Amino acid sequence: MWLGLFLALLGIVLLFVGVDAWVHFNIWQSRIKIGRYSNDQQWQQAIQIRAQSWLKNMPVTKLTDNSRLLLWDMLRGNYKRSTIQIWQKAALYIGLIDLAEATKNNELRVEVRNSIQGMFNADGTWKIKPKEMDWVMMSHAVIRIHGREFPEKFQPAFEETYALIQTLKGADGLIAYKKHMPNYRYVDTLGFICPFLTHYGLKFNKPEAIELAYQQIESFHQHGMMAQEFLPCHSYQTSTQLPVGLFGWGRGLAWYAYGLMDMYLALPQNHPYHSKLEEKIQRFVDSVLKFQNADGSWGWLIFDESSRKDSSTTAVLGWVLSALPHVLQNQKTNEALQKVKQYLQSVTLRNGAIDFSQGDTKAIGIHAQTFELLPFTQGFTLRMQAHMKYQTKE
Known part of the structure; x- marks a missing residue:
């Protein structure tokens, strides 16, 4: 009996150690001859x-x-967690779409479209209904594709995404990152929602969506930016209107830059917000280059x-x-x-x-x-x- 129990425990220990060893070995061997x-x-x-x-x-x-x-x-x-995976895949789609368009690679275009279509029902709605902010980035990936019924075919899905954004709106009229944190405005949110809202507003004549995107950015400029440099904090608190979290967090800068630049690139040059965004981009780039x-x-x-x-x-x-x-x-x-x-x-x-x-x-x-x-x-x-x-x- 005791021998059997000992062997069972030993087997469990070896299994746990084996999984750790396998993961670490794969990381180690993958970095051989890096770069x-x-x-x-x-x-x-x-x-x-x-x-x-x-x-x-x-x-x-x-x-x-x-x-x-x-x-x-x-x-x-x-x-x-699935929500982390979804914005990873969205970034892949966005990058491959840009590359396909820039290189006029029709084979790559078709591959991306076919992959994306598997996420939708026949009526153009999402198969998996968006419940978290992370899904908005996937909508941004899809709405940027043109040709063969893109993006019009998936307007019902974009409406679902827009409805999700509305459920996260706080008393200040701006968007929270999570429902359970209604009193904070995260820099992450600028990257997740502003590019989609801008494309959605332009494509389907929803100027209020563009306005929401700009106000989300503008409010962060008022309450979440560093005094010495034009760089964002992780978040700000809506009641105190004070920054909360780290200034200089690298990926926070990335989320901010993604939201700002993609909105700028999407808007026509004669749009009243285009020149304002350009000025902010210049200030941001001037600051961030100091720390490269x-x-x-x-x-x-x-x-x-x-x-x-x-x-x-x-x-x-x-x-x-x-x-x-x-x-x-x-x-x-x-x-x-x-x-x-x-x-x-x-x-x-x-x-x-x-x-x-x-x-x-x-x-x-x-x-x-x-x-x-x-x-x-x-x-x-x-x-x-x-x-x-x-x-x-x-």
């Missing part, structure tokens, strides 16, 4: 092929920072030179630099962009995956300390490449 790409074309092809493969089999973006007893997290449901590392990266906490480098922040800010209009380009921005590309190449695994992105944030002030794969990074790197190599800036 060895002989030219830009080889690198771009590698990251594109990896992104396309992930559409069929997404890597897990971990919810936990734990590096031990991972099987226990898996069994308790603390290892991954010598190797082209930005850290997860940009004011701390010793903080770990974050590929996700670097990829999004690289895309922003690549998408700048001519009037905002100069030698400094161009050199910074080239450094970004060189850094991202240096952290690309031999299978084309870009490594060392900060994991998912748990809450205000509780930031991940794991730096691994993030499809979000892959998508924005493809966007950067599309702008750098193929598109003429306005």
Whole structure:
């Protein structure tokens, strides 16, 4: 009896240790010969092929920072979460769409469209109804596709997404990130909703959607920005109107930049908010370039030179630099962009995956300390490449 119990316990221990060992071994071996790409074309092809493969089999973006007893997290449901996965996949779609349009790659266009169509019912509604903010980014990916009934066919799904956004509206008329935190306005929300709202408003003649997007950004400028530099905090509290959380959080800068730049690019030049957004972009770029590392990266906490480098922040800010209009380009921005590309190449695994992105944030002030794969990074790197190599800036 005791022998049987001992062997059973030993088997359980070995199983837990084996899972940890397997995960760590895979990470270790994947980084052998990292960053060895002989030219830009080889690198771009590698990251594109990896992104396309992930559409069929997404890597897990971990919810936990734990590096031990991972099987226990898996069994308790603390290892991954579907809402994290959805914005990862949305970024892949956005990046591949930009690349397909820039290169006029019809085969890639068809592949992306076919993949996306599987998420919808025949009547154009979502198969899985959006219940979290993260789904809005997926709607942004879909609404940007044109041709073969895109995006009109999926207007019912966009209406569902817009309705979700309305359920998150607070007393100030602006959008909360989560229903259970109605008194905070997160910088993440700018990236999640403003690009979609702008495209939705333009495509379906809903000026109130564009107005909501702009006011969400403008309110953050009033209450959530640093006094010394034009850089956002993680959030602000609506009743005190004071910033809450870290200033200089890298991916917070990325969410802010995504919302600001995508809204700017979507609006026609004669729109009254276009020039206002351009002014904000210039101020943001002037500030953020001061904290770029010598190797082209930005850290997860940009004011701390010793903080770990974050590929996700670097990829999004690289895309922003690549998408700048001519009037905002100069030698400094161009050199910074080239450094970004060189850094991202240096952290690309031999299978084309870009490594060392900060994991998912748990809450205000509780930031991940794991730096691994993030499809979000892959998508924005493809966007950067599309702008750098193929598109003429306005």
